[in-house]
Amino acid sequence: MKFPLTLADIQSAHQRISPFIHRTPVMTSELVSEIAGCELFFKCENFQKIGAFKARGGLNAVLSLPEEQRQSGVVTHSSGNHAQAIAMAAKMAGVPAYIVMPETAPEIKKKGVASYGAQITFCKPTQQSREETAANIQQETGATFISPYNDYDVIAGQATASLELYDEVENLDALITPVGGGGLTAGAALVTHYFSPKTKLYAGEPDGAKDTYVSLQNGTLTPVESPSSIADGLLATMGDKNFDIIKEVIEAVFLVTDPKIVGAMRMIWERMKIIIEPSAAVPVAAILDNKATFEGKRVGVILSGGNVDLAKLPF
Amino acid sequence: MKFPLTLADIQSAHQRISPFIHRTPVMTSELVSEIAGCELFFKCENFQKIGAFKARGGLNAVLSLPEEQRQSGVVTHSSGNHAQAIAMAAKMAGVPAYIVMPETAPEIKKKGVASYGAQITFCKPTQQSREETAANIQQETGATFISPYNDYDVIAGQATASLELYDEVENLDALITPVGGGGLTAGAALVTHYFSPKTKLYAGEPDGAKDTYVSLQNGTLTPVESPSSIADGLLATMGDKNFDIIKEVIEAVFLVTDPKIVGAMRMIWERMKIIIEPSAAVPVAAILDNKATFEGKRVGVILSGGNVDLAKLPF
Structure with a gap:
């Protein structure tokens, strides 16, 4: 497979934006890893400028x-x-x-x-x-x-989050992102392909906005009507540029319900003392819901953002 | 002044407990520093084991x-x-x-x-x-x-939070802690005295539990009756061992009201995406309330803990 973005494109993007963004920390939590039954490495894009990987x-x-x-x-x-x-x-x-x-x-x-x-x-x-x-x-x-996700320069930019994670944490068995429009996941797919091909890539998607899941089953882009989920960052329909990249690399998409998203979000708040938005809790919920897949593995998780309206919390 | 704990006592405590605790990160935030009008360095004890410096x-x-x-x-x-x-x-x-x-x-x-x-x-x-x-x-x-704070081994343990902060951030003009029973502040006083005597030590105290403030004014321990504040970690009465240390080193205690504590807590949650408990917001509120004192300075802040009941948030 020849991808429209090269390894060098992603490295250039990283050089280009590094002076202006935070190199966000990778956090771990014994407690949360114990709950999940695997070793979790959280790339904290909730600490990124504007509070999100975007x-x-x-x-x-x-x-x-x-x-x-x-x-x-x-x-x-x-x-x-x-x-x-x-x-x-x-x-x-x-x-x-x-x-x-x-x-x-x-x-x-x-x-x-x-x-x-x-x-x-x-x-x-x-x-x-x-x-x-x-x-x-x-x-x-x-x-x-500038499209929010269906754009190669945007994809290359989002890819740098995964690039930094692979750079900091070696030998990840799996990497999981939330998936909405697909920019973050397409970026993760490219970086996994070029820099860590042995790592299996997964995505978590809200059950109420499962166009990526359905599209992968159908082998073609299939929007869903009236997507709805508490994970408001993931309601966008997958872009075609993103889909063409993702479908070549991704292992599986896990669907999660809103109550599970809220439960995972609350667990991260309580155990790790960091604020993540519902969209960022989606991959965490996917891991908790599919423990057998991740058991004993070293798993990278992109916590995509932390922009939450504190006056309207779901708990 | 000869203190009951030596420099070596504090270093020994650090060696003793280091294998069992987290070396918590020091976080900064351009946004929050801009709001405060000084350069803030947050020692994140909310990420400590059990969610607090204790x-x-x-x-x-x-x-x-x-x-x-x-x-x-x-x-x-x-x-x-x-x-x-x-x-x-x-x-x-x-x-x-x-x-x-x-x-x-x-x-x-x-x-x-x-x-x-x-x-x-x-x-x-x-x-x-x-x-x-x-x-x-x-x-x-x-x-x-084992007393929660009026105990020299406890004080030496709490001192290690300030020790790590001074070790990581040089040339702090000021250090500020919340003050309740006084273990954290007494520890900070000793470490400031031994390791960074040019740094001015301050404490933030809830207006509804101002025994330290009053005691310093009177020159003698003066409990207040029925202390009350949203900062539930700071309701204890200052211990005599702690007071004897603190009074020799501290520059000033700033009183803050509950609404200001809640405002500071919310600001840290929103801007830094980290969860701090009301007690930890007290020194932040004190800085925002006394900007002239800290203007343009390099200020260390101990964020003492992050244990909050998410079902009972004040916002």
Whole structure:
């Protein structure tokens, strides 16, 4: 299989973004490993800038634009972490950012994006309105549209989280990520292929948004209608660029229910004293739900983010 | 001033307990430092075994007992982190632990103590009942009573948290701890005196439990009646051994109200994605409330613990 991104592409992305991101710690917990029945290594992207791995992909995409193109700015639509990632990346690169957000987005996210000096345009909370509004801005300003996940520069950026984990922890038997749009998982797939081919790659996916699971069964991209889960970062539909990479490498996708996601999230909060968002708890729930697969193994887990509204906790 | 604990005593305590505790990380956060107007270095004892610095003092006290005495076991009364610390230390030393807990103690704390195999005796939720029950056990079993803070071996153990912080971060202008019974602060005072005498030592104390503040003003131990604060780890009355050490070194004690404690706790959760208990938020609240004192300085903060009942959050 020849992948559209090379080993060197990923290393370049890492060099490009390293001055601007945190090298997040890999944490372990005897207690949690005991509960899971395997040795867990948590890559803590909840401690990443903007509180999520998305800072990596956003930065790599913005910094990879040719100088002249970059000056016209970047545009995206997102109600979540990608919006903040692009706003932050544009600020660091000194170029304008135009962010389309649904008017229903949480106040805290709007404030977060505004704090980086991005120009926010509100739209109706539909996919159509988002895309039209972004397209209009693109035409008016000449800004470059950056997809939250279906973009090779974004994938290369997200890949650096797995790269750092493999660099720090040797001989992982397995690596597991949450999967939504697929940027993080596609990045993990490439890094596993190039740097640690003996490691088995898994993903955890919410039962209420199981398009990756179904797509892998069908061998073709199969969106699900009205995805719904407490893991709000994983509702996006898998991108085709991501899917083509993931399907070549991944061992299995495990589906988990919302109650199990909440239980795993609470367990990590209580035992490890760190804050992870529901999406980040999905791979943890998948491990707890499939203990036989991971028994006695050395398992890397990407804790994808920690952005939680403390006023609306599920416990 | 000649202190009852020498530099060598503290170094010995560190050697004694190091194989059994976590060397907790020192975390920084650009965002939080910016908010505070100074450069903050957080010693994360919320990541310590049992979720609090108390593991240090408990272990040092148990491991410092002569072999023969140790075999008869240890006894203490506590509804909180000290109970778990002694239970864990006794388990590690392979000796019996007898823990007196008020029958009203939270289920999670009872379970925590029981999980280390300690023998729990329930008593009425009064100081008198606690002390009598512990004294009875002491007489029956020959176990050694270990005070939660008014004990030199406990103080030497707690001191190791500050020792590691000074070892890792040079040239701190200030160090601030929460203060309750005084073990952590007395330990910090000794370490500051011996290892970093130019550093100014401060403490944060809840306004509703301000016995240390009042005692320093009066120059003599002055308990307050019915202490009350959301910082439930800081309600104990300062011990005389601790006070005699602290009063020689400390620069000032800052009082903070419960709403400010909750605000500081929430800010740390949101910005740093780590879980700290209200007591640990007290020094943070003190800094935010006294910005002029710390402006532009390099400030060490002991985040004392992370044991919070997630079902009863104040936000």
